[in-house]
Amino acid sequence: MALQSEPDNLRALNNLGHLLSGANRAERALEVLQHLETLDPENGVVQNLLGTSYLYIGELKKAAKCLRRSVTFMPEHSGSWLVLTELDNNISDQDVSTMQQALAIHKNSPDDISKIAAALSRVFEQRKDYSISAGYLLQANRVRRSSIQYSIDKEELVKREIAQLMGSAFLDQTKKQTFGGPTPIFVMGLPRSGTTLVEQILCSHSRVGGAGECNSVYKSLSQVSKSRGEDFPGYLVHWNDTDYAHLGQHIAKALDKISPGNAFVVDKTPSTFNYVGLIKSYWPAARIIHC
Numbered sequence: 001m002a003l004q005s006e007p008d009n010l011r012a013l014n015n016l017g018h019l020l021s022g023a024n025r026a027e028r029a030l031e032v033l034q035h036l037e038t039l040d041p042e043n044g045v046v047q048n049l050l051g052t053s054y055l056y057i058g059e060l061k062k063a064a065k066c067l068r069r070s071v072t073f074m075p076e077h078s079g080s081w082l083v084l085t086e087l088d089n090n091i092s093d094q095d096v097s098t099m100q101q102a103l104a105i106h107k108n109s110p111d112d113i114s115k116i117a118a119a120l121s122r123v124f125e126q127r128k129d130y131s132i133s134a135g136y137l138l139q140a141n142r143v144r145r146s147s148i149q150y151s152i153d154k155e156e157l158v159k160r161e162i163a164q165l166m167g168s169a170f171l172d173q174t175k176k177q178t179f180g181g182p183t184p185i186f187v188m189g190l191p192r193s194g195t196t197l198v199e200q201i202l203c204s205h206s207r208v209g210g211a212g213e214c215n216s217v218y219k220s221l222s223q224v225s226k227s228r229g230e231d232f233p234g235y236l237v238h239w240n241d242t243d244y245a246h247l248g249q250h251i252a253k254a255l256d257k258i259s260p261g262n263a264f265v266v267d268k269t270p271s272t273f274n275y276v277g278l279i280k281s282y283w284p285a286a287r288i289i290h291c
Contacts, residue, residue: 045070076102078102085119086122121135176281184266188276209262214258216267217267232274245282
């Protein structure tokens with residue numbers, strides 16, 4: 001609405017560019033971001049988003065150029081450094097010094113520290129200075145690990161609950177339904193297993209749109225069940241046909257909003273494998289591809 005009345009609204013364009021980039025709609029994001037670049041040519045965040053969009057469609061040289069501009073305007077941009085050091089094998093000593101200074105700037109931000117330390121590790125690995133590279137890699141890992149609260153015992157408990165609940169009886173008793181909007185294609189699996197490539201192949205078809213890692217099932221479950229006071233999958237034993245209908249409609253609307261007008265929309269969130277039984281119990285038309 002803001003862009004309809006004010007096409008050059010910087011804030012609205014920036015928000016739209018972020019949304020499209022996050023949804024892996026690179027070509028549409030490029031159109032928005034290129035327009036935004038003409039209005040705000042020295043914005044490091046915009047250059048980062050442009051670089052990410054070019055990277056997504058395989059334009060590596062253009063991606064590297066935009067990311068270089070990003071760190072020129074915003075020397076502390078950790079995300080740009082992380083990707084730039086992967087694309088550019090000729091990172092200068094001045095670049096290294098700038099990244100080291102950025103580490104101090106981000107002393108209270110574990111995510112930024114881990115990205116810059118990982119970027120520095122990559123640079124020194126390329127220079128075959130493995131001792132320094134390992135030091136930065138250990139720093140990146142240590143900082144990253146300190147920000148993650150993870151319990152394998154809790155994870156195993158949830159998986160056992162899913163297995164116990166979503167057996168053949170669960171699949172048979174749940175009413176199968178159809179919903180408006182696009183038919184979802186859920187691409188899932190472990191990280192780095194090829195989910196992005198599968199999405200790109202699927203989206204080359206004219207009737208298929210991509211929603212990226214939009215996590216539509218988890219987000220819809222959280223929204224629909226937020227007042228139940230139980231964790232997944234426990235609250236499903238209390239659900240009825242109306243609850244499943246509400247969930248399916250919520251997912252369909254979310255996917256159509258991200259990638260409107262397509263017969264099929266791909267959600268390539270790897271962790272959706274947790275919800276395979278739930279998906280097939282109420283939405284048999286949904287496609288599932290496990291990588």
